[in-house]
Structure formats: structure tokens, C-alpha cells
Amino acid sequence: MxxxxxxxxxxxxxxxxxxxxxxxxxxxxxxxxxxxxxxxxxxxxxxxxxxxxxxxxxxxxxxxxxxxxxxxxxxxxxxxxxxxxxxxxxxxxxxxxxxxxxxxxxxxxxxxxxxxxxxxxxxxxxxxxxxxxxxxxxxxxxxxxxxxxxxxxxxxxxxxxxxxxxxxxxxxxxxxxxxxxxxxxxxxxxxxxxxxxxxxxxxxxxxxxxxxxxxxxxxxxxxxxxxxxxxxxxxxxxxxxxxxxxLANLGIGAVEDGVLAVTIGTSGAVRTSVSRPTFDAEGKLFCYALTKDHWIVGGPSNNGAIVARWISDRLYPGKPIDEVLPLAGAVPPGSDGLLFLPLLSGERAPFWDAQAKGVMFGLTLAHTEPDMLRAAMEGVLFQITAIVSLMKQAGEKPREVRASGGFARSTIWCQMMADMLGVPVRVPESVESSGLGAAQLGLHAMDGCRGPLLRWKEMEGSLYGPDLTNHKLYQRLLPLYLSLYDRLKEPMREISKLQHASVGCRN
The missing domain is CATH 3.30.420.40 (ATPase, nucleotide binding domain)
Incomplete structure (x- = not known):
């Protein structure tokens, strides 16, 4: 052979x-x-x-x-x-x-x-x-x-x-x-x-x-x-x-200092590679093993592309999501004053609150379906940005994002991420990051784990540079977005109790 x-x-x-x-x-x-x-x-x-x-x-x-x-x-x-x-x-x-x-x-x-x-x-x-x-x-x-x-x-x-x-x-x-x-x-x-x-x-x-x-x-x-x-x-x-x-980090080459991997599929996550186990004082970031020399620190979000699918199905029933997401491009950053907490499945990082709920804040009679669509997409990325903020507090200094998962196929969503994080976002030609990472790890194992982890050719694909004007706007909006959760945390718990009570009545 x-x-x-x-x-x-x-x-x-x-x-x-x-x-x-x-x-x-x-x-x-x-x-x-x-x-x-x-x-x-x-x-x-x-x-x-x-x-x-x-x-x-x-x-x-x-x-x-x-x-x-x-x-x-x-x-x-x-x-x-x-x-x-x-x-x-x-x-x-x-x-x-x-x-x-x-x-x-x-x-x-x-x-x-x-x-x-x-x-x-x-x-x-x-x-x-x-x-x-x-x-x-x-x-x-x-x-x-x-x-x-x-x-x-x-x-x-x-x-x-x-x-x-x-x-x-x-x-x-x-x-x-x-x-x-x-x-x-x-x-x-x-x-x-x-x-x-x-x-x-x-x-x-x-x-x-x-x-x-x-x-x-x-x-x-x-x-x-x-x-x-x-x-x-x-x-x-x-x-x-x-x-x-x-393995997604490995698959898209995010195993070096300052390079973050952001994956948004059904759920989402932000991860970066470190050389030894690292812990967050508040217990909000995970630390998981890859190999004995590579550990991955980051945070997961329950609410990724599943949020886009949910709002697409409700605002544009029967229309393919690939045709829906571009409609958000007609709406300016900030969604005309709408903020959406996309906490439809509870939330892991940065809140770690299983009882968190979704909220559309700022609605007026003037708002349209594309406004709400963009607010939902921005909400998913506000969650990602909040996780990155935790990582910065832990000493990480991001200089580039490598994107994977279904969202990486959306040019609007990728540009939105670059603007929100203020760093370039690179999307490889293939977004099958976990599978490619598994293949790389497999070859590393077959080689007796000699030398560094296998690195395939230099990253190619699309590169999205941040719009600094949009970035400044998002920096102003992020504290407001996070304060909404803080103020609504207790009402969310009360709603959870009512939901559980109503389920008990039906049963």
C-alpha cells in the first residue's frame, strides 16, 4: 500500500x-x-x-x-x-x-x-x-x-x-x-x-x-x-x-497563543489552547484535556444556531434559513435599539443559569421582522463576547478568531462577530473542524505521539476584518445587554417555578 x-x-x-x-x-x-x-x-x-x-x-x-x-x-x-x-x-x-x-x-x-x-x-x-x-x-x-x-x-x-x-x-x-x-x-x-x-x-x-x-x-x-x-x-x-x-481547536489550527476558536452549531463555544491546566477563580470557564501538552480553556453557550433556527421558523415559516439570515444585513448594528437575550435553553457560560429565559427588550410598533432577526443573531454573539471577556480577565489576549460550525457559512454573522470582538475572524475552507481534528490526532497517535501535534497547511478561506465604528457601538451595548440579565435573573426564576407547576398540573 x-x-x-x-x-x-x-x-x-x-x-x-x-x-x-x-x-x-x-x-x-x-x-x-x-x-x-x-x-x-x-x-x-x-x-x-x-x-x-x-x-x-x-x-x-x-x-x-x-x-x-x-x-x-x-x-x-x-x-x-x-x-x-x-x-x-x-x-x-x-x-x-x-x-x-x-x-x-x-x-x-x-x-x-x-x-x-x-x-x-x-x-x-x-x-x-x-x-x-x-x-x-x-x-x-x-x-x-x-x-x-x-x-x-x-x-x-x-x-x-x-x-x-x-x-x-x-x-x-x-x-x-x-x-x-x-x-x-x-x-x-x-x-x-x-x-x-x-x-x-x-x-x-x-x-x-x-x-x-x-x-x-x-x-x-x-x-x-x-x-x-x-x-x-x-x-x-x-x-x-x-x-x-x-478537537475543533486542533482542526482549525487554534492551538497557539492568542488564537481563539469559536464554534457555533446547535450550541456554541469559545476555546483557546494552554500548555497546562488553568482555572478561573469564579468557576465560569472550563479546562479540558486534549493531550498531555495541550489543554483547552473556554466557555460553552447553550444557545447557538438553534436560536437562529427558532426565530427563522417563527418569523419566516417555511423559508430556508440560508435565505432568512441575509435579511439581517438590511438592519444597522444594534438592531434599531433591540436587544435579545437568546437564553432559550437556559445558559451555561457566562451565566451558568439553567433557569435563564429568552427576552426581547426594546420592542416598539416600528420594529420589523428583520430587526428581530438581527437582534437574535447579535444576542448569540453577545453571549460569545461575554465569554471572551471572561477569558481576557483570566489573562488571555485574543488576536484572531478561527470560526467553525454552521454559522461560519453566514457572511453576515461572521462580519458581525468580527465587529463585536474587534479582531479578525478567519473561516477555513472546510468547517468540519472536529472531524479534521480527530483525523490529525489519529495520525499523531499512529506516529507514536512523537513530536508536536500534526499541523496541516496554513489556514486558508475567508477573512473578516472588524469595522471599528461598529465595534465601538457594540462595546457600548455589551454592558447594557449584561445588565438586562442581572436585573431579570430573579423574575426568570419565578417564571420557571410557574412553568414547572403548570407541567405538574397537566400531568
Whole structure:
């Protein structure tokens, strides 16, 4: 087999779909296939998925890429994983799920999260694990399950996430990489072991969690049946991989000082690379592992492109979102005096408030649909800008943003971001950042982790420079925007109580 016929298969397990890429050894995408699956939200606060449906999507998407691309098993240098964070599945003694996959978006443990923050134990755990206290965290989910569903909790033999469930189905092993572990709230970043105090808080034992391995761990041993279904060999090497967020930084080259990665898909995040674990005094920024020499600091937002989709569907029903977003270009910065708090799914950074709600502020009879559309788009970016402000307070000095995710296809949204942040925004030719990052990590692992992380060709694509006049306006608006949340925080909590009460009445 010649080197120019080799490729990497990258499997990116996301919240709403799994996308598999075939990636050449110099970074070119040679094929891709995506399979969507539902997020079940039967009642407020729920956000669950069927783990077996996702496992089938992994197998099927690899099969489609292999078959459609005409690739042979012997062409594959390795298969590498990327995965969404914070999922939790309870397993019985035979590895069968006792629960659905409880995703990062599930809000049912909000009361437990608030209690941990109020009694001080939350900040203590954060200072060792780097995972902010929030219902997204498996630690907080475990406490909720122990208190609210003790029948399930005490019958569980193992607690895993979605990638670990799939690896167990494919290989019969129970392992978790350091990167996924660093987002559980249970993993000590200094010792690279399960944190004893966090385990006591959760009420679980170390032997109920997967064995910890580096993100570059190599595994083999697909069953013949599964290998044939996927179009691979039983001896194909798999790289355990990492979480999608840290791999997005790698995929778009944001692993150097002053370069921020901003990803806005369904949700959003801002991340930058540091050489050792770094913590925020208030526990508002995460610190997650990539490799032993690369750690990613930043903040996630619950409310990304899902907000644009929501307002597009309501203001312009039946019209494709790609046709809707450009309409915001006719509205001046500041949306004619409208501010929109896009907190439709509660919020993580910078507020870490599961009970936060959306607010359209400043409406008059003169406002139009495009005004409200632009206000919603600006609101998503105000959240991003507030996270960047936290990172500046922690000592980061951003000089450039690398953008990825669905929003990066919108020229208006990218220009808006450059204006708001006041730094250039670069969009690569391919926005498949997590998948490309997984492929790079896979090749790094196959090379025995010798030398620095693989860096593909210099970043290309579009560059958006900031309009400084617009930037000054946004700098004036940001404190007003943040003060709206501060003033409405308590009313948001009262509304949450009424919403929960009305759900109880319906049930």
C-alpha cells in the first residue's frame, strides 16, 4: 500500500447527528456521510437520546463513506473518534442501558447544581476538575439520579457516556479518554485520575467508571460481523480520540497563543489552547484535556444556531434559513435599539443559569421582522463576547478568531462577530473542524505521539476584518445587554417555578 492511497476515517458523534469523514494524509476531505437522529424532549428539562440508534449511525455512516468512496479496508491508516461531551448512560451488569443517553442539554438536575454552588462544594470540585457546576455535568446528573431515581441509580453497574457505550459495543471494553473524562466533573486534572472527593459527592465507586486512557490510545479487535458491516478489517486500528470541542481547536489550527476558536452549531463555544491546566477563580470557564501538552480553556453557550433556527421558523415559516439570515444585513448594528437575550435553553457560560429565559427588550410598533432577526443573531454573539471577556480577565489576549460550525457559512454573522470582538475572524475552507481534528490526532497517535501535534497547511478561506465604528457601538451595548440579565435573573426564576407547576398540573 503506497502512502498516497492511505487515509483516516474520522467519526464525529454529535448531538443531532453523526458525521463520518474520509480524510487524506494532507488534510483533504475525500468523502463524508451524515446520519441524523432525534433528541427526545418529552417534558421541559428533558433532553435524551437512544444510545443504540447512535451506535447504528456510527456503523452505518462509516459503511456509507467506505462504499461511496470506493475505499478498501487496507487503505485505512486508522479510525479516530470525536464525540460530544457530558452525556450519561447507566448500564446493567451486562452492559445494557438502563437509561437513555442523558445529554448535555438535560436540565433536570438544576436544583442540585444550584445547591452545590451555594454550599461551596461546587467551586471546590471545579478547582480540581475544571468542569463548571451545571446540569450539563455528569457529576451533577449522578447526584440528581441518586436523589430522584434511586431505583435506577443503585441498580447500575457502570456509568458511561455515549462514546464509551459505543466502544463497549464495538470492542467489549470499558474505557474513557482523558478529554471526555475532563468534562465529567469527576476527573482530577493534576493527577489524571478519578477525583476521590468528587466520587464521594456523586455516591459512586471508581470501579463503576471506565478505565482512563490517553486520547491517543490505540485499540483493535472489531468482530468480523461488525468489520464487514463497516467495510473495515478486524485488525483496523481505532484511536479512542477526544471530545469534539477540543478537537475543533486542533482542526482549525487554534492551538497557539492568542488564537481563539469559536464554534457555533446547535450550541456554541469559545476555546483557546494552554500548555497546562488553568482555572478561573469564579468557576465560569472550563479546562479540558486534549493531550498531555495541550489543554483547552473556554466557555460553552447553550444557545447557538438553534436560536437562529427558532426565530427563522417563527418569523419566516417555511423559508430556508440560508435565505432568512441575509435579511439581517438590511438592519444597522444594534438592531434599531433591540436587544435579545437568546437564553432559550437556559445558559451555561457566562451565566451558568439553567433557569435563564429568552427576552426581547426594546420592542416598539416600528420594529420589523428583520430587526428581530438581527437582534437574535447579535444576542448569540453577545453571549460569545461575554465569554471572551471572561477569558481576557483570566489573562488571555485574543488576536484572531478561527470560526467553525454552521454559522461560519453566514457572511453576515461572521462580519458581525468580527465587529463585536474587534479582531479578525478567519473561516477555513472546510468547517468540519472536529472531524479534521480527530483525523490529525489519529495520525499523531499512529506516529507514536512523537513530536508536536500534526499541523496541516496554513489556514486558508475567508477573512473578516472588524469595522471599528461598529465595534465601538457594540462595546457600548455589551454592558447594557449584561445588565438586562442581572436585573431579570430573579423574575426568570419565578417564571420557571410557574412553568414547572403548570407541567405538574397537566400531568
Amino acid at each position: 503506497s502512502a498516497d492511497t492511505e487515509l483516516v476515517i474520522a467519526i464525529d458523534i454529535g448531538t443531532t447527528s453523526t458525521k463520518t469523514l474520509a480524510v487524506g494524509l494532507t488534510g483533504q476531505i475525500l468523502g463524508s456521510h451524515s446520519i441524523e437522529y432525534p433528541l427526545h424532549t418529552p417534558s421541559p428539562g428533558y433532553a435524551e437520546q437512544d444510545p443504540d440508534v447512535i451506535c447504528e449511525a456510527v456503523i452505518d455512516s462509516v459503511s456509507k463513506v467506505m462504499r461511496n468512496g470506493g475505499f478498501r479496508a487496507q487503505d485505512i491508516r486508522c479510525v479516530a473518534f470525536s464525540s460530544a461531551n457530558h452525556s450519561l448512560i447507566l448500564l446493567d451488569s451486562k452492559g445494557r442501558p438502563l437509561t437513555p443517553s442523558i445529554t448535555w442539554a438535560d436540565q433536570r438536575s438544576a436544583a442540585q447544581a444550584e445547591r452545590l454552588m451555594n454550599d461551596g462544594s461546587g467551586l471546590s470540585v471545579y478547582s480540581r476538575t475544571g468542569t463548571p457546576i451545571h446540569p450539563m455535568s455528569p457529576l451533577v446528573k449522578l447526584i440528581w439520579l441518586r436523589e430522584e431515581r434511586p431505583d435506577l441509580f443503585h441498580s447500575a453497574h457502570h456509568f458511561v457516556g455515549i462514546k464509551e457505550y459505543i466502544l463497549n459495543k464495538l470492542f467489549g471494553i470499558m474505557i474513557m479518554d482523558h478529554s471526555i473524562a475532563s468534562a465529567t466533573g469527576l476527573f482530577n486534572l493534576e493527577t489524571l485520575t478519578w477525583d476521590k472527593e468528587a466520587l464521594i459527592l456523586a455516591g459512586i465507586r471508581e470501579d463503576q467508571l471506565p478505565r482512563l486512557v490517553p486520547s491517543t490510545e490505540c485499540i483493535e479487535g472489531l468482530s468480523r460481523e461488525t468489520a464487514e458491516r463497516m467495510g473495515l478489517g478486524t485488525d483496523t486500528t481505532f484511536i479512542v480520540g477526544a471530545q469534539d470541542g477540543v
